[in-house]
Amino acid sequence: MAKKIPMRMCVSCREMRPKKELTRVVRTPEGMVIIDPTGRANGRGAYLCLNAACLDKAIKSRALERALETKIEPEVYEALRKDCLNAAAEQAD
16 A cells, blocks of 8 residues: 655645645744754744745745744745755756
8 A cells, every 4th residue: 555645735825745845934932933854843834835936925925924923034034045946956957
């Protein structure tokens, strides 16, 4: 029997994708917003596609802020943008 693939929804484009294709952003119990590469950090999490269009849409619509129920600093968005660029470069190779 085939193993079930965990699916998650991008908060920006609302598309269901395998969990490994998305980036998890977490609001920790202390109130910090961090990128969670392991997918296991404690706190409230939200998932984003690793492409610039989804990130721009999430910033403009404040979808990530609503999902995490907190204000997100520009530094977090810049870190996400770097992750998007790295992912795009890896896909191009």
